[in-house]
Amino acid sequence: MLPPPAPHRRATSVRWGGDQRQDDFGWLAGEGADVLEALTAERAYYEQRVRHLGPLRDELAAEMRGLLPEADASVSFIRRDYTYLSWFRVGDDLPCLARRQRHADGPVEVLVDLGAVAAQEATSYAEFGVTEPGPGDLILAWSVDLTGGERYSLRFRDVAKGEDLPDEIPDTYYTGAWDESGTRFLYVVPDHAMRPWQVREHILGTPTDADRLVLQEDDEAFEVTVRGTRSGDWIVIESRSRDTSESWLLPTADTTAVPRSVARRRAGIEYTVDHAPTAGADDLLMVTNDQAPEFRVLTAPVDTLGPWREVVAHDPATRVVDADAFSGHVVLTLRQDGLPLLRVMQRDWSASYDIAPADEASTVSMVHVDDFASGTITIRAESRTASASWWDVDLGSGERIEVARTEAPGLDPGRYATSRVWVTARDGARVPVTLWRRHDVALDGSAPCLLYGYGAYEYVFEPEFDPALPSLLDRGVVFAHAHVRGGGEMGRTWWEQGRLLHKRTTFDDFADVADALAHDGALGLVDGRRIASRGLSAGGLLQGAVYSQRPDRWRAVVAEVPFVDVVTAMSDPSIPLTVNEWDEWGDPREPQFMEYMAGYSPYDNPPPAQARPPLLVTGALHDPRVLVREPAKWVSVLRATDPALGAGADPEDPTSAGTVLFRVETGEGSHGGPAGRFGHLDYEAEVAAWILAALT
Numbered sequence: 001m002l003p004p005p006a007p008h009r010r011a012t013s014v015r016w017g018g019d020q021r022q023d024d025f026g027w028l029a030g031e032g033a034d035v036l037e038a039l040t041a042e043r044a045y046y047e048q049r050v051r052h053l054g055p056l057r058d059e060l061a062a063e064m065r066g067l068l069p070e071a072d073a074s075v076s077f078i079r080r081d082y083t084y085l086s087w088f089r090v091g092d093d094l095p096c097l098a099r100r101q102r103h104a105d106g107p108v109e110v111l112v113d114l115g116a117v118a119a120q121e122a123t124s125y126a127e128f129g130v131t132e133p134g135p136g137d138l139i140l141a142w143s144v145d146l147t148g149g150e151r152y153s154l155r156f157r158d159v160a161k162g163e164d165l166p167d168e169i170p171d172t173y174y175t176g177a178w179d180e181s182g183t184r185f186l187y188v189v190p191d192h193a194m195r196p197w198q199v200r201e202h203i204l205g206t207p208t209d210a211d212r213l214v215l216q217e218d219d220e221a222f223e224v225t226v227r228g229t230r231s232g233d234w235i236v237i238e239s240r241s242r243d244t245s246e247s248w249l250l251p252t253a254d255t256t257a258v259p260r261s262v263a264r265r266r267a268g269i270e271y272t273v274d275h276a277p278t279a280g281a282d283d284l285l286m287v288t289n290d291q292a293p294e295f296r297v298l299t300a301p302v303d304t305l306g307p308w309r310e311v312v313a314h315d316p317a318t319r320v321v322d323a324d325a326f327s328g329h330v331v332l333t334l335r336q337d338g339l340p341l342l343r344v345m346q347r348d349w350s351a352s353y354d355i356a357p358a359d360e361a362s363t364v365s366m367v368h369v370d371d372f373a374s375g376t377i378t379i380r381a382e383s384r385t386a387s388a389s390w391w392d393v394d395l396g397s398g399e400r401i402e403v404a405r406t407e408a409p410g411l412d413p414g415r416y417a418t419s420r421v422w423v424t425a426r427d428g429a430r431v432p433v434t435l436w437r438r439h440d441v442a443l444d445g446s447a448p449c450l451l452y453g454y455g456a457y458e459y460v461f462e463p464e465f466d467p468a469l470p471s472l473l474d475r476g477v478v479f480a481h482a483h484v485r486g487g488g489e490m491g492r493t494w495w496e497q498g499r500l501l502h503k504r505t506t507f508d509d510f511a512d513v514a515d516a517l518a519h520d521g522a523l524g525l526v527d528g529r530r531i532a533s534r535g536l537s538a539g540g541l542l543q544g545a546v547y548s549q550r551p552d553r554w555r556a557v558v559a560e561v562p563f564v565d566v567v568t569a570m571s572d573p574s575i576p577l578t579v580n581e582w583d584e585w586g587d588p589r590e591p592q593f594m595e596y597m598a599g600y601s602p603y604d605n606p607p608p609a610q611a612r613p614p615l616l617v618t619g620a621l622h623d624p625r626v627l628v629r630e631p632a633k634w635v636s637v638l639r640a641t642d643p644a645l646g647a648g649a650d651p652e653d654p655t656s657a658g659t660v661l662f663r664v665e666t667g668e669g670s671h672g673g674p675a676g677r678f679g680h681l682d683y684e685a686e687v688a689a690w691i692l693a694a695l696t
Helices: 032-051 051-066 116-121 469-475 491-496 503-517 538-549 568-569 578-585 591-600 629-641 675-695
Strands: 012-016 019-023 073-077 081-089 096-101 108-114 127-133 139-145 152-158 163-172 177-178 184-190 194-204 214-215 223-228 233-239 245-251 271-277 280-289 297-303 309-310 318-325 330-335 340-344 352-356 363-366 368-370 377-381 386-394 400-405 416-424 429-439 449-452 477-484 531-536 555-562 616-621 658-664
Touching: 032 051, 032 629, 032 658, 051 469, 051 531, 073 177, 073 377, 073 400, 096 116, 108 139, 108 233, 108 658, 127 177, 127 469, 139 177, 163 184, 163 568, 163 675, 177 330, 184 223, 194 223, 214 233, 214 386, 233 271, 271 318, 280 318, 330 363, 352 416, 363 416, 368 377, 377 658, 386 491, 416 503, 429 503, 449 503, 469 477, 477 503, 503 531, 503 538, 503 591, 531 538, 531 591, 531 675, 538 555, 555 675, 568 578, 568 591
Parallel strands: 073 368, 177 223, 449 477, 449 531, 531 555, 555 616, 616 658
Antiparallel strands: 012 019, 073 081, 081 096, 096 108, 127 139, 139 152, 152 163, 177 184, 184 194, 194 214, 223 233, 233 245, 271 280, 280 297, 297 309, 318 330, 330 340, 340 352, 363 377, 377 386, 386 400, 416 429, 429 477
């Protein structure tokens, strides 16, 4: 039996707010052979400790894979006459980008086979970035990441020939837009810290080193994107920090024109725009929080960009997320009572109807339809235990017709029950919690529970179909998603109450939910002695915080790619995305933020050694969002502060109290885990096997 990797202390000077400090494990931020050796040792120790879970893992993986159809096509977006698909053929682990004629049952045409690309490049990892068909659908701009590092190679494919043009641009980022002629393509490049900061223009057939700089964002708190409007008349360049934005317009007929600012940036004011011409007016729509905390909708002529006229007023109970203009209607994306909602409105704003999810545990969203004249939109509906379906909706009548459905062989959605409960947090706020369980599993305080949470960036994890979940539910586990503050489930105010100097509210909400769900709590729904918790990235920070603050509450904790070295990460502007993150976490060079962040950073606040639940940590060497140094350092400090070195009370049991395991990817792999559909489910089976071993 391998012993736990010994934490090697080597004091290194690191930034600490506006000063320096000695960090015993700061050397893990390096790129030398010693770091790779340490990570490799952690992976070997993990594999040894979980080896006896192999049969359960394989059983779970087979069940999960059994819910995937042999061949599968999901609607990605609609552009002019084509529906574009993410298509898995029989046996495919990685998808193809494919298309078929819209409103027709014609053949599926493969445009890019990602599996073939990965094989040609001798890698197991490949992810699409940009997928932008040009005017006439003759040339496809597409980009691919082959390591998980989120630096994409941009390529241009002749659709008729199925071959790429000689033009290839390395180190690009997400988003792009074509000019009217289909000969010029605008794309985004990141800087040394992975901040998307420049928009450049490539002319097909010309050297890439001659590409023209269109716009550069020098403020390190801001990131740029570029997109075309549905009307086809404008390109929108947007620069955004966490709470401030500015947009510029560029005509597709002349991309050499000077970009025109829609509204100069003002601190704390955000807006997005869409072109919304009618027969009588050439207008721009704006969704903004100017004088409207939960946002409102304004309109103004595109030639004057003012005065702005309010067409949808602010409603403190309804978050306006987006507005999509079509020739005869506008579709608003809203959040209300913690749920998504689509509202279809006439262009004169005189009438509307809503498209709501099937229930409180489901979601509904609009597929991107890039056809301004369309009188039909396509929506996607699903839940964690019901596979996705796509419906065409007649914007005028509201009539729906199902056009596609993802099959899940052997899945019986009726086997599972869902519900939503509300937990009163310690400050009186009501926190929504969504529950999934097998129908015959009683909510009487006897069943084990897996509690999931995130709570940052106003981000919402919608309940999309999860083929890994039924295996847990079928074994009697209740799955609970705590929609804690810091996320966006309840609107902009919900986010504000869980960021910066209110960040601890996120952790308190999560612990309060667990206490309320427990058999001896306010709701008494699950066995409080068998609650495991799980979260990813900022949700991994949540797990690290509650692991330290409430170690007695958890039977097991899973912290995936966790952001746990908060002060050190936020003190170093050279780390990817740091400056942009100050509006979320705070700038530790300011004393009030420094003290607050240091008080909850998991790396700096390990729990008492004798009280620790088992902990499974994940990380990836190529992850650009949470650098692998963070989970590596955290695992090391936990081992160093535990007399048993994280081995657990029983070295043969990978879930015994005090166990610390680090599943680190040292090859290809991204922030979100393996790229392929099979690889992803194999990973989920590993995690599920460990959770079940802890709970049962």
